[in-house]
Amino acid sequence: MRDIDKTKEQLVNELEEMRQRCDELEASETERRQMEEQIRQQNEFLTHLLESLPHPFYVVDVSSYTIKMANSAAVFGTILKESTCYALTHGRSRPCSGREHACPLKEIKKTKRPVTTEHLHYDGQGNVTNIEVHGYPIFDERGNVSEMIAFSLDITERKQAEEALQESEERFRQFFANEPEYCYMVSPEGKLIDVNEAALKVIGYKKEELMSKSLEVVYAPESWPKAKRLFKQWKETGVVADEELVIITKDGDRRVVLLSATAVRNRNGEILHSVSVQKDITERKRAVEKLRESENKLNSIISSMDDLVFVFDKDARFTFYRSSTEELYMPPETFLGKKHSEVMPPRINKLTTEAFNKNKKGEVAEYEYWLEIGGQTKWFSAKLSPMFMDGEFVGSVAVVRDITERKRLEQLKDDFISLVSHELRSPLTVITGAVNTALTEGARLSPEETRQLLRDAALEAESLSHLLGNLLELSRFQADRLLLYAEEMSVKKLIQDTIVEIKRQSSAHQFIVDIPKKLPTVYADQLRLERILYNLLENAVKYSPQGGEIRVSVKSEEGYLVIRVSDQGIGISCAGQARLFEPFQRLEDSRLDGVKGAGLGLLVCRRLVEAHGGRIWVESELDRGSTFSFTMPLSHS
Numbered sequence: 001m002r003d004i005d006k007t008k009e010q011l012v013n014e015l016e017e018m019r020q021r022c023d024e025l026e027a028s029e030t031e032r033r034q035m036e037e038q039i040r041q042q043n044e045f046l047t048h049l050l051e052s053l054p055h056p057f058y059v060v061d062v063s064s065y066t067i068k069m070a071n072s073a074a075v076f077g078t079i080l081k082e083s084t085c086y087a088l089t090h091g092r093s094r095p096c097s098g099r100e101h102a103c104p105l106k107e108i109k110k111t112k113r114p115v116t117t118e119h120l121h122y123d124g125q126g127n128v129t130n131i132e133v134h135g136y137p138i139f140d141e142r143g144n145v146s147e148m149i150a151f152s153l154d155i156t157e158r159k160q161a162e163e164a165l166q167e168s169e170e171r172f173r174q175f176f177a178n179e180p181e182y183c184y185m186v187s188p189e190g191k192l193i194d195v196n197e198a199a200l201k202v203i204g205y206k207k208e209e210l211m212s213k214s215l216e217v218v219y220a221p222e223s224w225p226k227a228k229r230l231f232k233q234w235k236e237t238g239v240v241a242d243e244e245l246v247i248i249t250k251d252g253d254r255r256v257v258l259l260s261a262t263a264v265r266n267r268n269g270e271i272l273h274s275v276s277v278q279k280d281i282t283e284r285k286r287a288v289e290k291l292r293e294s295e296n297k298l299n300s301i302i303s304s305m306d307d308l309v310f311v312f313d314k315d316a317r318f319t320f321y322r323s324s325t326e327e328l329y330m331p332p333e334t335f336l337g338k339k340h341s342e343v344m345p346p347r348i349n350k351l352t353t354e355a356f357n358k359n360k361k362g363e364v365a366e367y368e369y370w371l372e373i374g375g376q377t378k379w380f381s382a383k384l385s386p387m388f389m390d391g392e393f394v395g396s397v398a399v400v401r402d403i404t405e406r407k408r409l410e411q412l413k414d415d416f417i418s419l420v421s422h423e424l425r426s427p428l429t430v431i432t433g434a435v436n437t438a439l440t441e442g443a444r445l446s447p448e449e450t451r452q453l454l455r456d457a458a459l460e461a462e463s464l465s466h467l468l469g470n471l472l473e474l475s476r477f478q479a480d481r482l483l484l485y486a487e488e489m490s491v492k493k494l495i496q497d498t499i500v501e502i503k504r505q506s507s508a509h510q511f512i513v514d515i516p517k518k519l520p521t522v523y524a525d526q527l528r529l530e531r532i533l534y535n536l537l538e539n540a541v542k543y544s545p546q547g548g549e550i551r552v553s554v555k556s557e558e559g560y561l562v563i564r565v566s567d568q569g570i571g572i573s574c575a576g577q578a579r580l581f582e583p584f585q586r587l588e589d590s591r592l593d594g595v596k597g598a599g600l601g602l603l604v605c606r607r608l609v610e611a612h613g614g615r616i617w618v619e620s621e622l623d624r625g626s627t628f629s630f631t632m633p634l635s636h637s
């Protein structure tokens with residue numbers, strides 16, 4: 001239809017349609033402009049974003065390796081269009097390859113997935129930086145990878161930290177494995193997660209036997225409660241220090257250890273595991289135990305000795321003393337730590353210094369000294385032995401013995417010897433004199449005078465023989481050869497005969513014998529019984545120089561005969577009575593002047609009475625007289 005043929009209505013409609021289309025075209029042009037503006041803004045935003053990134057960023061063409069786009073961080077301000085990524089980042093002429101320079105592009109083309117690789121970058125000065133390259137694929141409309149977005153991170157610091165960590169882990173691993181003490185790692189649940197060689201060797205388990213086992217397996221049952229308590233403490237505080245425990249080996253042996261443990265934690269402070277170190281102190285404990293034992297032994301030896309023990313250092317300073325008695329010259333606090341010369345009198349110090357000098361030469365030295373203690377003179381013997389350590393003189397040990405009693409006995413013996421010599425010589429002088437006079441003057445002397453001389457000689461010879469008899473009895477006793485020849489006998493005749501014998505020595509005394517008519521017999525050695533009686537009667541005579549009555553009485557009492565010899569003489573003090581029957585006792589009494597005696601008689605009496613199973617005692621009062629009594633067993637008791 002031609003336009004001319006169209007109706008007016010048709011033309012109006014067409015005009016309307018055209019107007020609508022014009023409006024539509026106009027609207028789409030505005031939309032296009034808006035979109036372009038939007039894209040421009042997005043591009044600008046992206047460019048700003050990329051420029052603001054501190055890390056290098058590129059878009060690389062996957063087939064030519066050329067850089068399509070890069071931010072300033074990648075090219076250091078100069079964008080080199082058409083430059084390849086390998087030329088830009090490594091100055092290489094060929095694409096990256098190998099382990100140090102794995103090419104992310106190749107990987108992306110193969111996998112069509114994002115990829116991360118690490119590269120080493122060298123700068124002109126030879127410094128190395130570790131780079132982590134992140135690559136992301138961009139696909140074309142056919143789904144092939146056309147470009148790669150890549151950005152690089154400098155991970156040198158992270159790498160260095162990782163290496164340092166690895167190194168320190170390695171060091172710890174080496175320490176853990178080679179540490180001679182027993183090392184364990186224990187989880188917070190109390191399970192073993194690692195054990196070092198030293199521990200395995202001692203406890204005898206294989207590592208796999210212990211892994212994930214409870215800690216209980218390594219502790220002796222008696223130590224487990226304490227170990228549990230320490231484990232709790234470790235979980236609360238993260239530390240355990242030097243705690244003594246007993247571990248048990250697979251074979252059941254026990255070893256004493258000192259446990260220290262620390263906690264390894266994560267960043268949040270939560271405990272990951274413990275590092276526990278056990279120091280084996282079994283040998284040390286045994287050594288200490290032995291030392292204590294030997295110290296105890298030594299102490300009991302020292303305390304069982306009557307001796308005093310002193311230890312001096314090399315400067316003669318008192319460092320130790322041990323005494324079983326309280327009786328010391330001075331209280332310990334006044335001499336311990338002081339030099340010998342500071343506390344001892346010069347005369348003793350001189351002796352000690354000499355002994356000390358001998359010690360320094362390795363010689364043992366001995367000396368004796370005396371001290372006034374509690375108003376008494378006490379004698380001591382000291383034996384100083386040197387102590388050397390690694391060949392060097394470090395001091396001396398002095399063993400000091402109280403020898404007062406020995407000294408007293410020595411003195412007594414000396415006195416006794418001179419007494420006995422004197423006692424032997426005086427009768428001999430009388431005998432020799434009498435016999436010589438009788439021989440030389442015989443012609444001039446009357447028969448009565450000669451008889452008197454010979455009687456004197458005989459009497460002295462008798463007393464001499466008696467003295468020698470006493471000496472012999474004592475020496476038999478000392479030699480343990482005092483044999484009795486006991487028999488059943490009556491004492492009446494023996495007493496009468498002995499009195500007759502004694503009477504010859506004195507006419508000034510009156511002898512009274514008080515014996516019941518019916519007297520049981522005794523079981524005794526006749527000669528010994530006679531000696532006892534003789535000694536007592538002789539003393540009764542000697543110690544009642546004013547004369548008086550000497551009474552011998554006998555009575556039977558509880559299976560024994562009690563024989564008493566009483567005099568009215570000088571008597572004996574209480575102190576004198578106490579030591580009367582001891583060896584070599586002559587009482588110092590001015591009233592004894594001129595009374596002969598060797599201090600033997602009573603001792604012999606005691607030995608002989610006791611050998612018969614009897615006892616002897618004295619009752620006396622000064623100036624009133626003494627009564628000596630002894631018992632002899634009855635023959636039928």
Ligand code: ADP
Nearest residue numbers: 539540543571586587597598599600601602626
């Ligand atoms: P001695 O040979 O000195 O007589 P004894 O052992 O017989 O030795 O006596 C020891 C000491 O006992 C005497 O020295 C004397 O001091 C004292 N003594 C012994 N008997 C008597 C006595 N009957 N009366 C007083 N003193 C006595």
